[in-house]
Amino acid sequence: MPIKTIKIVIAGPYGAGKTTFVKTLSEVLPIETDVPIMKSSIDGKKSTTVAFDYGRMKVREDLVVHLFGIPGQERFSFMWKIIARGMHGYLFIVDSSSEERVKEALGMYNFFRENFPSTPHVVAANKQDVPTAVDIPTIKSILKVPYEVKVMPLIATNRRSALFVLVTLLEEIRSYLIEMSRLR
Amino acid sequence: MNSDIQRIINEVRSSAEEIISESPDQIRAVYIMDREGTVITYVTNTILINAGNTFFAAPPRFISSLKGGLVSTLPIGDVNYILMQGVDGIIQLMNIRDAGYIMVIINSEASIGLIRIILEKYTDRLYDLLRKLLSVSEEEVIEVINVEITPKDIEDVINFIKSKAVM
Numbered sequence: 159m160p161i162k163t164i165k166i167v168i169a170g171p172y173g174a175g176k177t178t179f180v181k182t183l184s185e186v187l188p189i190e191t192d193v194p195i196m197k198s199s200i201d202g203k204k205s206t207t208v209a210f211d212y213g214r215m216k217v218r219e220d221l222v223v224h225l226f227g228i229p230g231q232e233r234f235s236f237m238w239k240i241i242a243r244g245m246h247g248y249l250f251i252v253d254s255s256s257e258e259r260v261k262e263a264l265g266m267y268n269f270f271r272e273n274f275p276s277t278p279h280v281v282a283a284n285k286q287d288v289p290t291a292v293d294i295p296t297i298k299s300i301l302k303v304p305y306e307v308k309v310m311p312l313i314a315t316n317r318r319s320a321l322f323v324l325v326t327l328l329e330e331i332r333s334y335l336i337e338m339s340r341l342r
Numbered sequence: 343m344n345s346d347i348q349r350i351i352n353e354v355r356s357s358a359e360e361i362i363s364e365s366p367d368q369i370r371a372v373y374i375m376d377r378e379g380t381v382i383t384y385v386t387n388t389i390l391i392n393a394g395n396t397f398f399a400a401p402p403r404f405i406s407s408l409k410g411g412l413v414s415t416l417p418i419g420d421v422n423y424i425l426m427q428g429v430d431g432i433i434q435l436m437n438i439r440d441a442g443y444i445m446v447i448i449n450s451e452a453s454i455g456l457i458r459i460i461l462e463k464y465t466d467r468l469y470d471l472l473r474k475l476l477s478v479s480e481e482e483v484i485e486v487i488n489v490e491i492t493p494k495d496i497e498d499v500i501n502f503i504k505s506k507a508v509m
């Protein structure tokens with residue numbers, strides 16, 4: 159029985175809250191956060207240090223969800239595309255605690271939009287618990303988010319909030335797959 | 343960061359440092375980019391550049407604007423060599439075959455020829471390093487996704503999450 163893999167990428171700039179998001183989810187969901195097995199390793203050796211967050215959740219015997227958090231620092235940007243290849247959808251997390259931080263995310267958001275124009279995604283406005291947090295319409299306009307893409311408030315340290323955003327992304331992926339099968 | 347990747351990046355960085363040391367009175371900065379134009383490493387010449395210079399302080403953004411502005415109008419993949427007068431010096435950009443680009447910013451027109459020879463000297467080594475970097479990163483990042491996912495699979499995931507999580 160071939161094992162199906164759903165690949166979800168958690169993107170966003172440095173300090174946006176990607177690691178926190180994956181960590182919070184792993185507190186409520188059976189996510190294993192060990193390091194990925196290298197394709198090249200014949201003896202099944204595992205790498206010990208990785209450049210990205212990684213989590214795996216087994217849903218059925220033949221269905222596994224993989225979560226990849228990409229490294230936000232710009233000096234690792236040459237890895238963004240490599241990690242994102244073949245993903246089914248991505249969550250773009252921005253630090254919405256100030257307009258400045260939201261603006262800093264524009265370059266990376268454009269990078270994903272340009273390189274993965276048809277991949278389903280959701281934008282998450284993180285750190286909404288901060289009193290100075292920027293509201294959703296402002297984020298939409300700064301990042302020029304297309305009207306059909308959802309921008310969701312997020313508090314990555316809050317389990318309920320993190321789960322809600324993950325489920326929303328999955329629903330987007332589901333709608334996209336239905337749409338695609340209609341087109342065929 | 344995976345140690346293989348880190349080691350290769352360090353080697354790319356030392357090559358960039360060596361390039362500066364070949365002509366420290368002329369070369370202001372060296373950037374090594376992958377074939378998409380993304381900066382893998384950059385080294386600035388601290389003797390020629392003062393710390394407050396914002397142009398050199400934000401090179402990745404500069405490169406993206408270069409890519410967006412100048413290079414997107416040309417097919418960057420086919421460009422072998424570009425020479426440009428910038429506000430902060432003369433820009434020499436050279437193709438490292440299909441693997442990436444090396445870009446230097448130099449002081450004066452008089453050294454263009456010399457620098458070009460220096461750059462050519464380093465292309466083989468950088469080519470090898472960039473190829474290695476590409477293959478290591480590709481091996482690292484696992485999963486060739488070949489089995490098709492259906493809407494029903496996603497529904498199962500959603501239901502699984504709802505059943506596991508105490509909302």
Ligand SMILES: Nc1nc2c(ncn2[C@@H]2O[C@H](COP(=O)(O)OP(=O)(O)OP(=O)(O)O)[C@@H](O)[C@H]2O)c(=O)[nH]1
Nearest residue numbers: 171172173174175176177178230231285313314315
């Ligand atoms: N107030 C608040 N702080 C948060 C929230 N989520 C994350 N943080 C904080 O933001 C900082 C950065 O979070 P990380 O999860 O490390 O960010 P990251 O996106 O993984 O960053 P890189 O891996 O460096 O790209 C940490 O200090 C977190 O505690 C949130 O919802 N609210």
Ligand SMILES: [Mg+2]
Nearest residue numbers: 176177211227
């Ligand atoms: Mg992180």
